[in-house]
Structure formats: C-alpha cells, structure tokens
Amino acid sequence: MTSSEQVLTGERADLVQALRRHRGFLRQTVDGLTDAQAAARTTVSELCLGGLIKHVAVTEKHWMLFAVGGAEAMESEPVDWAGQFRMLEGETLGGLLDAYARVAAATDELVATLDLDTAHPLPVAPWFEPGVSWSVRRVLLHVIAETSQHAGHADILREAIDGAKTMG
Template sequence: MDDTASGMTTIQETAGRGLTGERAVLLETLAKHRMLFRHTVTGLSETDARRRTTASVLTLGGLLKHVVEVERGWLDFVETGHVEGSEKWADFTPEAVADGTTPEREDMTLGDDESVAGWLERWDDVAARTDAFVATGDLDITHPLPDAPWNPPGMSWSARHVLAHVIGETAQHSGHADIIRESMDGQKSMG
C-alpha cells in the first residue's frame, strides 16, 4: 500500500474518533484533504517551494501558506466574527483585478524568512484548534460576512458553512499543489 492510501486508511480510522454524524464527517473530510496537501509538499526543498512550474504565479510554498491562513482566518471568524485582512477584500473589484491594482497577495507568497517546515508546524496548531472546535463548538453560531465583491450584501455564514468553505479551499488548493508538484518532479498524491 502506498503512503497516500495508508494515510487515507489511517484518517478514516482515527479522524473524528468518538464523534458521530456531521462532526465526524467534517473532521474526516478536512483531515483527508490536509493529508493530501501535506503529502504533496513532503520532501520539498525551500527552492522548489518557491518555484513556478506552470503559467500560474502559484507556488507550493505560497499555496501552503494560503491554506493555513485560510483555515486560521475563518476559524477566527467563527470565534470572533472577523477575518483578519478582510478589510482589504472590498478592493478586489472586477476593475481592480482587470487593471492590476488589487492589493498584494502576501498570503500566497513565502517570505525569505518563511519555510515549508514552519508553515507545516503552524498548520498543526491551526488544525488542532479547528478540530477542537468541530468536536465541541456550536456549529450554528453565525456572523455577517465581511464586505467583498463576491459576498452578497447582508449575507451571514454559520460555523457549519465556514467549515464547508475551509474544506473546499483545502481540497481545491491541494489539487493545484498536486499539479505543480507533478510538473516539478513527477510526484503525485494519488494515481
């Protein structure tokens, strides 16, 4: 059995242990996509973490940082009603995107003083915090979404909705990371 299949088996046996219903499903699904992403960046050099292998500006290190910050930011939202940095979201208008005047995406680029190991360690802390909330927190807690061109005015999200969003972000960027890594050295998460 390869590492990915073994990891999937372990997650299905352990994630959400002692929980039932949607809490177990949320934890298992999030753990699976975290594991796939982590597998993709395993053994990566710091140089390769910053390397572009496609026409996109995305890098493995930048994607890792983004996924960790997305999970942390949205858990902050669940707990406080605020996502750090969301005050800049209103600047992402179609016009600003078209003319290149949107704010710099610091969450998508590794700084010189940042490392894959450091972000993986931070992810461990964020994941533990998220998992603890999923196990015991109020999934119905709801807050108004920050102002942003992609959020309808007056819309709110529950913790449940936030967790579905975090799972979706993690899965989507895990796929992006898999393509980048395969383009780099042929390593694939699955298949």
C-alpha cells in the same frame, strides 16, 4: 477530558474527517521537497507549493476567527494578500507545515465545541452577497472546499517539479 481528547461523532466527526483527509492530500503533495522546490513557481501562475500551504493555513485560521466572532474577529488580523501565495525570505517548508499543523489542531478543537448553527453576517466584500450570514457549519464546508481545491492545485505544481502525483 479536554476537547482535544473528546471523541467526535456524527456530523462533527464527518466534518473533521473530511477536512483532515484533504489536509493530508496537501501535506502529502509537498512531502520530500526542498525549500527551493517548495518556493519554485512551476507554472505561469504566482503560486508555489509553500505559498499554497501558507495560504490554506491563513485562510483556515481566518475563517475560524469568523466562526467564533464574526467578520470583526476575522478582520482583526491583517492578511498579506500577495505574500500569502509565496514563500518569503526566511520561510521554510517545515516552518509553514508546522504553522499549518497548529492551525489545523485549533480548528479540530473548535469543531468539538462550537455550535454548528451559530451564524454571523459575512464581511462586506465584492465577492460576498450583501446581508448573507454563514453558520459555523457552512464555514467548515467552505474550509473543506478551499483545502480540497488547493490540494488539486498543489498536485499540478508538484507534477511540474518532478513528475510526482499525489493521486496518480
């Protein structure tokens, strides 16, 4: 049985279920949109729906690199800090959703195998307290919170496009 076929129970199942729920809200928010709608800035913010999908996927991927190998692994892949919040030339909503699905599947598989108590020092950055370490469990809670927060942002952006509400 591969880890993707394992039945998760207890804490691991709870973490994956919570993350899947909020990923689902985010995916539901962009359902039925065209690429142009997904790329549209509907508020004064730089955010667009396709950019939020991309950002959440990039963020989840990088935090899972951290969970496996610490700050060095997390920082091994560069991040386009400005471009991750918008759809760039040639990007499609479908392509961004496919990339997000691959990241999600990899995370779900890692949750089945990683020691949730393994901890790594956080990267050096002004927004992290120096010398603090996060466990894999804490990383997953952060990814859940990040996904949930951005699902709420997405709901506001979608409502500005066509009045649709994920939760309304």
